[in-house]
Amino acid sequence: MSDQSAPVSLEEFNHRLAEISETMPKRLRQCAEFVAQNTDRIAVSTVAELSTGAGVQPSAFMRFCQLMGFSGFSDMQKMFRETYAQKWPDYATRLENLRATGDDSPSALLAEFVEAGRLSLENLATTVDLETLETAVNVLAAAPMIHVVGFRRAFPVASYLSYAFEKMDIAAVLHDGVGNLNPRHAIRKDDVVIAITFAPYSQETIDLAAYAHAQGNKVVAISDAPSGPMRKTDALMLSVSEVDVGAFRALSATISLAIALAVSVGAKRDKMDNGK
Amino acid sequence: MSDQSAPVSLEEFNHRLAEISETMPKRLRQCAEFVAQNTDRIAVSTVAELSTGAGVQPSAFMRFCQLMGFSGFSDMQKMFRETYAQKWPDYATRLENLRATGDDSPSALLAEFVEAGRLSLENLATTVDLETLETAVNVLAAAPMIHVVGFRRAFPVASYLSYAFEKMDIAAVLHDGVGNLNPRHAIRKDDVVIAITFAPYSQETIDLAAYAHAQGNKVVAISDAPSGPMRKTDALMLSVSEVDVGAFRALSATISLAIALAVSVGAKRDKMDNGK
DNA sequence: ACATTAATGGAATAAATATTCCATTCGTGC
DNA sequence: GCACGAATGGAATATTTATTCCATTAATGT
Numbered sequence: 001m002s003d004q005s006a007p008v009s010l011e012e013f014n015h016r017l018a019e020i021s022e023t024m025p026k027r028l029r030q031c032a033e034f035v036a037q038n039t040d041r042i043a044v045s046t047v048a049e050l051s052t053g054a055g056v057q058p059s060a061f062m063r064f065c066q067l068m069g070f071s072g073f074s075d076m077q078k079m080f081r082e083t084y085a086q087k088w089p090d091y092a093t094r095l096e097n098l099r100a101t102g103d104d105s106p107s108a109l110l111a112e113f114v115e116a117g118r119l120s121l122e123n124l125a126t127t128v129d130l131e132t133l134e135t136a137v138n139v140l141a142a143a144p145m146i147h148v149v150g151f152r153r154a155f156p157v158a159s160y161l162s163y164a165f166e167k168m169d170i171a172a173v174l175h176d177g178v179g180n181l182n183p184r185h186a187i188r189k190d191d192v193v194i195a196i197t198f199a200p201y202s203q204e205t206i207d208l209a210a211y212a213h214a215q216g217n218k219v220v221a222i223s224d225a226p227s228g229p230m231r232k233t234d235a236l237m238l239s240v241s242e243v244d245v246g247a248f249r250a251l252s253a254t255i256s257l258a259i260a261l262a263v264s265v266g267a268k269r270d271k272m273d274n275g276k
Numbered sequence: 277m278s279d280q281s282a283p284v285s286l287e288e289f290n291h292r293l294a295e296i297s298e299t300m301p302k303r304l305r306q307c308a309e310f311v312a313q314n315t316d317r318i319a320v321s322t323v324a325e326l327s328t329g330a331g332v333q334p335s336a337f338m339r340f341c342q343l344m345g346f347s348g349f350s351d352m353q354k355m356f357r358e359t360y361a362q363k364w365p366d367y368a369t370r371l372e373n374l375r376a377t378g379d380d381s382p383s384a385l386l387a388e389f390v391e392a393g394r395l396s397l398e399n400l401a402t403t404v405d406l407e408t409l410e411t412a413v414n415v416l417a418a419a420p421m422i423h424v425v426g427f428r429r430a431f432p433v434a435s436y437l438s439y440a441f442e443k444m445d446i447a448a449v450l451h452d453g454v455g456n457l458n459p460r461h462a463i464r465k466d467d468v469v470i471a472i473t474f475a476p477y478s479q480e481t482i483d484l485a486a487y488a489h490a491q492g493n494k495v496v497a498i499s500d501a502p503s504g505p506m507r508k509t510d511a512l513m514l515s516v517s518e519v520d521v522g523a524f525r526a527l528s529a530t531i532s533l534a535i536a537l538a539v540s541v542g543a544k545r546d547k548m549d550n551g552k
Numbered sequence: 553a554c555a556t557t558a559a560t561g562g563a564a565t566a567a568a569t570a571t572t573c574c575a576t577t578c579g580t581g582c
Numbered sequence: 583g584c585a586c587g588a589a590t591g592g593a594a595t596a597t598t599t600a601t602t603c604c605a606t607t608a609a610t611g612t
Contacts, residue, residue: 025559025609044319044357046599057561062601073600074568081320104543106409110536114397117532121390121397122367125374133382153439156432156531163429164524178454199313225312226286231294241313248440248535252528255432256393259524260386267380301589323570333591338571349570350598553612560607570597577590582583
């Protein structure tokens with residue numbers, strides 16, 4: 001069975017599908033049509049499900065897979081699962097290789113970070129939860145004061161947010177932990193907290209968010225997993241997954257999201273001010 | 277096993293995960309962490325894949341599923357497969373969608389920043405002066421102490437550099453201007469200063485760099501134009517041009533350069549330590 | 553209308569995968 | 583240091599799912 005040309009990408013798959021579906025016998029064409037209409041289900045369905053969906057026998061569906069150039073259904077499904085799970089390069093081992101070959105030159109490292117940043121940004125564009133983002137903007141635009149908190153590697157993001165707010169004349173304070181003063185009582189009614197934290201989640205950030213939540217304040221969270229410890233604070237969760245290079249990440253996606261959030265809040269406030 | 281409360285939505289799932297992951301024994305917590313970080317893979321993976329990903333035995337992963345309230349892995353996976361919707365058209369079309377939502381809607385702004393970030397990164401890769409970068413790494417690797425300074429929008433970069441150095445056990449201090457103490461006398465013989473500043477260049481940063489230069493200390497500068505005021509300090513000048521969105525920029529390129537610099541210094545030091 | 557080839561359905565088989573069970577280890581309180 | 587229960591690893595088993603095979607049916611050309 002000629003699998004000399006098994007498609008390796010969605011484009012190739014679609015191309016091939018269009019190409020051969022013309023010349024197919026009845027049942028196989030049913031498969032083609034159903035698949036064209038339900039491409040996204042392939043990754044998470046069984047042959048049985050798909051074949052009944054297409055109104056054919058499992059064996060017919062198998063033949064269809066083979067006509068498409070795959071060795072069988074599993075082979076075809078593998079392609080879809082891989083493209084879905086968009087597997088990120090494993091930079092940890094890639095770095096090892098660089099090191100092994102002696103090429104951990106600054107330029108090689110820079111190239112890795114640039115590439116990682118590019119991937120993270122692309123990923124951000126396709127996975128961000130627009131609804132939550134919009135809600136967060138509205139909530140922040142209505143807040144009399146915004147409190148920003150983030151430590152360790154989240155601190156650059158927190159400080160950039162503060163800078164942006166300050167530049168747009170928006171009342172915001174950065175809880176930076178200087179002098180361990182923890183001015184949590186500065187959080188007053190209707191104020192909103194933006195908490196930024198990544199695994200391993202820093203306790204101070206979680207504590208502040210929890211405190212705010214307990215006081216009845218809204219919390220916007222920027223984190224790397226939708227089910228981190230912030231979940232318990234009922235936060236508006238904006239999750240960004242960033243590609244790591246070894247033990248570090250370039251923060252490109254996180255900072256982009258943060259600045260877009262800040263500028264959106266600024267724009268929203270302008271609109272509100274002009275409106276009245 | 278009590279599946280009296282099997283989550284039926286991602287929301288519920290995340291909530292439950294955050295709730296119980298605290299009180300879990302070691303292996304099960306590994307599962308929880310891995311799942312939190314890779315929620316999207318559940319729908320398209322097998323127990324074997326996920327459990328090795330989490331570094332546990334399949335049986336441990338099964339127990340995790342049951343703790344989450346499902347009768348087993350298949351049950352849990354079913355939930356994810358049902359709520360699965362293909363969310364990955366390619367980057368270009370997705371960006372179009374984001375943009376199409378209206379001018380200063382959060383998503384349109386996000387799209388701008390993402391695109392700006394990508395352009396900046398691309399630009400960085402082709403314009404950075406590798407020779408200077410290499411020299412800067414050597415100089416920094418040899419420094420007994422590294423002083424980092426950067427204010428306003430350069431501050432996030434400065435703080436991230438400090439974080440990276442600290443994580444790699446490299447002696448570094450962040451001159452953050454707290455209390456206006458300006459501990460310039462902390463800069464001792466052979467120490468190196470990393471000064472980060474963008475137009476309009478902040479005076480404090482320039483002053484510190486000039487002071488260090490006058491004392492005979494080397495200066496590494498990260499800036500947005502090769503001919504800025506840092507020129508006068510004979511600094512090793514790493515210039516990055518970042519694409520602006522309105523009055524803001526995403527800092528992707530600058531941060532990538534900075535982290536690559538820091539990690540390179542770390543790698544270099546490791547090599548030197550092993551060498552002797 | 554017949555012979556020949558292609559297409560199909562369905563059940564049998566093979567392979568992959570989930571799940572359970574139990575022996576062993578680890579941690580904890582006495 | 584011992585006894586107890588909880589947690590864990592790993593292999594044995596059950597279940598699901600893919601795949602093959604072949605008898606049957608439909609299509610095609612002469």
